Amino acid sequence: MIRSFFKKVFSSSNEVSATVETLQEAVETNKTQGLEEGPIHELSPSTIYKVAEIEGNWLEAQLIQKLDDLVRSCFEETNQGADQPIRIRLRLGETLRVGMNDFAARRLRDFLDLCEQEIMDLTFFLDKKDAVTMELYKTYLLPESNQLINPFLRDRCMMIYVTSESLARDYHKEMEDFFEALGISMDPSFFSDFEQFKEQILLSQEETQYSSDKETRQQVEVISPLMIEVSREEVENENILQLDKYMENVLLTPQQARSYESNLLFSFYGFGKNEDLVRMMNRKEIKEWASILVEKHPYIFYFLNDEQYPMTKFLTSLVVTTEVEDGAVYYNEEELSDFRAYIRDTLIKLANWLDQDEQAVLEKFESNFQE
Numbered sequence: 094m095i096r097s098f099f100k101k102v103f104s105s106s107n108e109v110s111a112t113v114e115t116l117q118e119a120v121e122t123n124k125t126q127g128l129e130e131g132p133i134h135e136l137s138p139s140t141i142y143k144v145a146e147i148e149g150n151w152l153e154a155q156l157i158q159k160l161d162d163l164v165r166s167c168f169e170e171t172n173q174g175a176d177q178p179i180r181i182r183l184r185l186g187e188t189l190r191v192g193m194n195d196f197a198a199r200r201l202r203d204f205l206d207l208c209e210q211e212i213m214d215l216t217f218f219l220d221k222k223d224a225v226t227m228e229l230y231k232t233y234l235l236p237e238s239n240q241l242i243n244p245f246l247r248d249r250c251m252m253i254y255v256t257s258e259s260l261a262r263d264y265h266k267e268m269e270d271f272f273e274a275l276g277i278s279m280d281p282s283f284f285s286d287f288e289q290f291k292e293q294i295l296l297s298q299e300e301t302q303y304s305s306d307k308e309t310r311q312q313v314e315v316i317s318p319l320m321i322e323v324s325r326e327e328v329e330n331e332n333i334l335q336l337d338k339y340m341e342n343v344l345l346t347p348q349q350a351r352s353y354e355s356n357l358l359f360s361f362y363g364f365g366k367n368e369d370l371v372r373m374m375n376r377k378e379i380k381e382w383a384s385i386l387v388e389k390h391p392y393i394f395y396f397l398n399d400e401q402y403p404m405t406k407f408l409t410s411l412v413v414t415t416e417v418e419d420g421a422v423y424y425n426e427e428e429l430s431d432f433r434a435y436i437r438d439t440l441i442k443l444a445n446w447l448d449q450d451e452q453a454v455l456e457k458f459e460s461n462f463q464e
Contacts, residue, residue: 142180142220143167149188152200153324154335157208160215167218171260178262180220183229196362200322202233209234209252216249217256217267221274231275246277250287251294318398319356325363328382333389340390347447350395357396358404374410374422383411391439394458405461433459 145160167179189197209215220226236245250268257264265284272279280286321335336359343353361379374380386393387408397404406422413432414425437455444451 141175142182142223144182144184146184146186147189147201147204148186149192149197152189152197152204153322155204155207155321157204157211160208161212164212164214164218168214168256168260178218178260180223181215181218181226182220182223183226185229198233203320205229205233209249213252214256214259216252216271221270227274235275242277246272247287247290251291254287254291318358318401321357321359323359323361323382325361328361328378331382331385333382333386336386336390336393339396340393343396344392350443351447351449353396355396355398355400357393358398358402374407374415380411383408387412391436392443394436395440395443395454397461399461403461405458409462433462 143163143166145163147160150156151159163181167181171178185193189201219230236242249271250264253267253271254264256262257267268284268287269279319339321339323335326332327335339357343350343356364376394405394408397408399405409429409432410422410424413428416423416425436458440454440458441451444454447454
């Protein structure tokens with residue numbers, strides 16, 4: 094329970110602007126040190142490590158499963174009595190080393206951030222003594238803003254603490270190694286301050302346990318908005334696999350679904366660099382892709398995030414015939430009426446499954462069409 098709680102408490106808001114120049118330093122170090130062959134390597138009788146080679150397709154589809162599996166194996170093997178924890182070294186695959194640009198750098202940053210947030214034990218198992226691993230970590234995960242450094246370090250140390258406690262390891266030593274690897278001096282009062290913070294979190298965890306009554310069951314934990322980027326190739330191939338996986342995950346249980354309400358954003362890339370939104374909305378291949386998406390997953394409107402972007406209107410405009418006049422977008426009224434009725438019917442079914450007030454769910458959906 095405590096591990097799942099911490100996983101939801103900490104979500105990164107790092108304002109990191111990784112550039113091709115800073116990336117290239119890590120890439121060159123990667124080249125000079127080379128990629129280790131094989132999945133596991135022995136450094137000494139008591140120290141072993143595994144290599145995670147990050148490929149370009151991992152970023153595009155947010156494939157964290159392989160790294161998650163690697164972390165799980167490290168945890169299990171360490172937990173079975175290894176003298177020292179098995180470590181993980183990060184490496185860039187050939188497609189990233191050869192084809193790196195600003196766009197790929199941003200996606201790599203987002204991917205590594207997602208991995209650290211979703212794979213609770215990753216921070217603990219990273220090889221703090223490996224220059225390439227820590228260069229990638231500092232380049233893509235360490236905030237540039239001085240105001241964000243302390244909260245960032247505190248939260249990562251909390252992650253290290255949770256794993257250390259699970260493995261009966263000295264979390265003080267793990268945190269000291271972490272600071273040293275980042276080249277950051279540890280304040281003399283850090284551990285005393287951290288203990289106070291830790292106790293506050295533990296107390297908060299105890300207070301957020303749910304009871305079995307209906308009112309409490311309807312409470313949800315806030316999930317940070319998720320952006321899914323859809324490539325031109327996916328659109329042209331009518332590939333909605335990313336959204337299939339998202340919907341499969343959020344609809345596992347009513348509680349899971351409620352926690353992802355208003356969570357989803359998606360966008361397209363790979364089209365004309367200067368192509369405006371109106372022209373994008375009227376592309377035949379995008380409309381066909383969106384129609385397939387809505388036909389298969391009409392419940393998706395419950396999960397769209399309209400606070401950061403008018404996603405409901407955006408997706409509707411990709412399905413319903415639209416016209417543009419003086420910069421304003423107008424829907425075909427007959428099509429729009431039929432479409433909204435269809436979505437309302439599906440949302441009523443979803444609300445009943447979620448044990449939520451169907452009228453409240455419908456009103457929220459309809460409010461997204463108001464100016």
